[in-house]
Amino acid sequence: MKEKIQELLIAAQKALKDKGVLPSEMPTVKATLERPRHKAQGDYASNIAWVLAKEGKQSPRTIAEQIIREFPASPFIEKVEVAGGGFINFYVLPATYGAVIERVLTEGKHYGSSNLGQNRKVLIEFVSANPTGPLHVGHGRGAACGASLANILSASGFSVHREYYVNNVGRQMDILAVSVWLRYLELLGGQAITLPLNTYVGHYIIDIAQAFMEKVGRQFYALLPGCASKQEATKGEAGERELDALLIEAKSLLGEEKFTAVRTFGEEAILKDIQEDLTQFGVTFDAWYKEQSHFRDGKMQKVIERLDATGDLYHHDGALWFNSSKYGDEKDRVVRRGNGELTYFASDLAYHLTKVERGFDVLINIVGADHHGYTTRLTAAMKALGYPKILNFILVQFAVLTRGKERLSMSTRSGVFVTLRELREMVGNDAARFFYVMRKSSQHMNFDCELARSKSHENPVYTIQYAHARVASVFKKLAPLGWRYDQTMGLQNVGLLKTKEEERLLGKLSEYPDCVEAAAKQYEPHPVAHYLQECAGCFHRYYNEHRVLVEEPPLRNARLALSLAVKQVVANGLSLLGVSAPDTM
RNA sequence: GCGCCCGUAGCUCACUUGGAUAGAGCAUCAGCCUUCUAAGCUGAGGGUAGCAGGUUCGAAUCCUGCCGGGCGCGCCA
Numbered sequence: 038m039k040e041k042i043q044e045l046l047i048a049a050q051k052a053l054k055d056k057g058v059l060p061s062e063m064p065t066v067k068a069t070l071e072r073p074r075h076k077a078q079g080d081y082a083s084n085i086a087w088v089l090a091k092e093g094k095q096s097p098r099t100i101a102e103q104i105i106r107e108f109p110a111s112p113f114i115e116k117v118e119v120a121g122g123g124f125i126n127f128y129v130l131p132a133t134y135g136a137v138i139e140r141v142l143t144e145g146k147h148y149g150s151s152n153l154g155q156n157r158k159v160l161i162e163f164v165s166a167n168p169t170g171p172l173h174v175g176h177g178r179g180a181a182c183g184a185s186l187a188n189i190l191s192a193s194g195f196s197v198h199r200e201y202y203v204n205n206v207g208r209q210m211d212i213l214a215v216s217v218w219l220r221y222l223e224l225l226g227g228q229a230i231t232l233p234l235n236t237y238v239g240h241y242i243i244d245i246a247q248a249f250m251e252k253v254g255r256q257f258y259a260l261l262p263g264c265a266s267k268q269e270a271t272k273g274e275a276g277e278r279e280l281d282a283l284l285i286e287a288k289s290l291l292g293e294e295k296f297t298a299v300r301t302f303g304e305e306a307i308l309k310d311i312q313e314d315l316t317q318f319g320v321t322f323d324a325w326y327k328e329q330s331h332f333r334d335g336k337m338q339k340v341i342e343r344l345d346a347t348g349d350l351y352h353h354d355g356a357l358w359f360n361s362s363k364y365g366d367e368k369d370r371v372v373r374r375g376n377g378e379l380t381y382f383a384s385d386l387a388y389h390l391t392k393v394e395r396g397f398d399v400l401i402n403i404v405g406a407d408h409h410g411y412t413t414r415l416t417a418a419m420k421a422l423g424y425p426k427i428l429n430f431i432l433v434q435f436a437v438l439t440r441g442k443e444r445l446s447m448s449t450r451s452g453v454f455v456t457l458r459e460l461r462e463m464v465g466n467d468a469a470r471f472f473y474v475m476r477k478s479s480q481h482m483n484f485d486c487e488l489a490r491s492k493s494h495e496n497p498v499y500t501i502q503y504a505h506a507r508v509a510s511v512f513k514k515l516a517p518l519g520w521r522y523d524q525t526m527g528l529q530n531v532g533l534l535k536t537k538e539e540e541r542l543l544g545k546l547s548e549y550p551d552c553v554e555a556a557a558k559q560y561e562p563h564p565v566a567h568y569l570q571e572c573a574g575c576f577h578r579y580y581n582e583h584r585v586l587v588e589e590p591p592l593r594n595a596r597l598a599l600s601l602a603v604k605q606v607v608a609n610g611l612s613l614l615g616v617s618a619p620d621t622m
Numbered sequence: 623g624c625g626c627c628c629g630u631a632g633c634u635c636a637c638u639u640g641g642a643u644a645g646a647g648c649a650u651c652a653g654c655c656u657u658c659u660a661a662g663c664u665g666a667g668g669g670u671a672g673c674a675g676g677u678u679c680g681a682a683u684c685c686u687g688c689c690g691g692g693c694g695c696g697c698c699a
Contacts, residue, residue: 069638069641071638071641072638073642074637074642074643074644074645075642075643078642082641082642084640084641084642087640087641087679087680090679096679097679120642121641121642122641122642122679122680123679124641124642167699169699204699206699207698207699208698208699209698209699210699277698354697355697356697357697358697367624367625367695368695370697371696371697372697373697374697375697376697378697380697380698380699381698381699384699405693406626406627406692406693406694407693407694408693408694409625409626409627409693409694410625410626410693410694410695411694412626413625413626432626432627432693434627434628434692434693435692435693475634475635476634476635476636477635477636479627479628480627480628480635481627481628481691481692482634482635483633483634483635485634488634488648494647494660494662495647495648497647500647503660507658507659507660510658510659510660511658514658514659518658551638552638554638555638556638558638558639559638559639563636564636564638567635567636567646570646570647571646574646574647578663580658581657581662581663581664582663582664584657584658585658586658587658622660
């Protein structure tokens with residue numbers, strides 16, 4: 038319907054140009070059509086007259102009136118009116134409202150899909166948490182957001198590739214290795230040790246050490262390094278230096294080969310845990326891209342050569358710098374340190390260059406808000422490399438977990454985390470997936486666990502799933518009453534659906550494709566979550582007001598068809614968000 | 623100190639990227655009611671969109687300054 042009106046508007050513009058009312062060299066604009074908030078403003082509205090007025094040198098009101106005069110007749114349109122200063126309101130014939138039911142039932146699970154993306158290749162990178170510990174609730178939001186967005190883009194005709202970037206290089210991984218090793222020594226030695234500052238202290242490290250011990254026995258035993266046998270951890274800068282010394286000591290005590298073995302064991306154990314966690318959460322990836330692979334095949338050298346060719350690299354104080362301030366960053370960044378080592382930034386550049394080389398047209402990076410400082414320098418580098426527009430960052434703000442009034446998760450600084458697994462066990466996967474994407478990702482959000490786990494109408498997930506289950510339960514009622522659903526009869530009689538609630542519901546169903554499209558264009562899943570709440574709300578209001586299983590077969594089957602369409606749309610929307618659509622609750 | 627994000631009803635949040643009288647859900651208040659399994663339904667009140675300017679036919683949305691909150695500012699990863 039929307040497309041049809043847009044075509045008619047283009048035809049009307051053409052007619053005006055032919056008649057010389059509008060300058061013929063003026064570009065034809067595709068009108069933006071929206072759904073007015075108020076019923077008195079028609080079913081669709083366009084501001085096209087305002088847009089044309091700028092170039093056409095006439096008042097919007099006059100142009101609007103002329104468009105209406107040239108607007109071709111259509112069997113679907115009841116009337117077209119000018120309102121306000123130049124809005125054009127379109128009134129669709131109420132008899133055609135019901136047509137959406139047949140469309141939904143025919144298209145089934147594909148209703149809402151489109152060819153918006155024209156098969157363009159999108160790489161969506163998300164979660165990408167360092168493999169040094171379990172995922173926490175902050176990662177959960179990125180995971181839910183990315184997985185849902187990937188579904189939405191996929192349904193919108195994009196060819197979607199989901200990727201997790203594994204930062205398995207650098208000091209943090211060495212620290213992980215030492216953390217595991219010290220716990221291993223503790224297990225063998227039977228005496229408690231003091232873990233130095235900034236090592237990983239979670240219980241999961243002990244589990245990994247235990248598994249490691251079971252695998253290798255005493256082969257990795259050595260005397261306790263000096264600073265691990267102290268009574269108390271050293272704090273501040275001195276603690277960091279002590280940690281560096283410990284890393285060196287551990288490497289020399291174990292030898293490079295054994296040290297690497299511990300590190301790899303730890304990394305693999307944690308990655309396995311993360312993968313299980315995400316899989317249970319319904320979040321899957323097409324690839325787990327390991328940072329370490331850059332160092333093997335010369336990608337680092339290649340990206341530096343590419344950048345050097347643009348003339349944006351320079352030497353200063355013995356280091357190699359990228360002139361990122363030229364491209365909007367606040368200062369320049371080091372690519373290779375004075376000691377010859379490449380920085381994390383260089384590695385990230387190499388990774389992003391591979392994304393382009395792998396032939397993706399659109400890159401979407403979903404990152405936590407705490408990493409926003411990194412976005413400008415990467416964007417700057419992509420500009421320098423000649424891809425000014427390819428990279429899109431979605432910044433996901435932290436979710437504050439609450440249970441009623443009680444605050445559960447602390448800020449990053451305090452280091453007290455609730456794990457994603459704990460959250461899932463507390464509220465269930467469905468509620469977690471939905472609550473995470475209920476708000477615009479750039480918004481700080483409140484995640485009320487008490488609400489999420491409650492089975493009441495106040496809980497949006499419950500209400501939406503219930504709409505789906507409610508339709509299923511109505512259909513189960515049919516047989517005991519001696520009736521059968523006759524879809525042909527139902528579709529023939531959709532004209533009988535003309536109560537206020539039915540018209541609203543039909544309108545809501547026809548909005549669904551627009552909603553998915555909006556979500557795809559914004560790279561945001563939350564419009565779908567919002568839509569589902571509205572759609573379910575409309576259905577429940579309808580259901581409370583009118584009886585579906587009435588005596589007269591034509592009306593009964595029409596209402597059953599409508600209900601079935603609602604069930605389908607709810608199921609489609611929930612599936613985009615990775616939430617189940619149960620038949621019974 | 624500098625940079626980025628955010629500020630909308632009592633609370634949690636929308637407004638389809640500059641359009642019409644800023645909308646939902648909770649909570650509150652007033653009525654109704656016992657249902658195709660769902661203690662529910664209907665209606666009402668509630669707003670200077672942080673504050674102050676600016677841009678234009680038109681601003682919650684764009685630009686500037688202040689106020690308040692979050693996050694980030696290494697030749698760390």
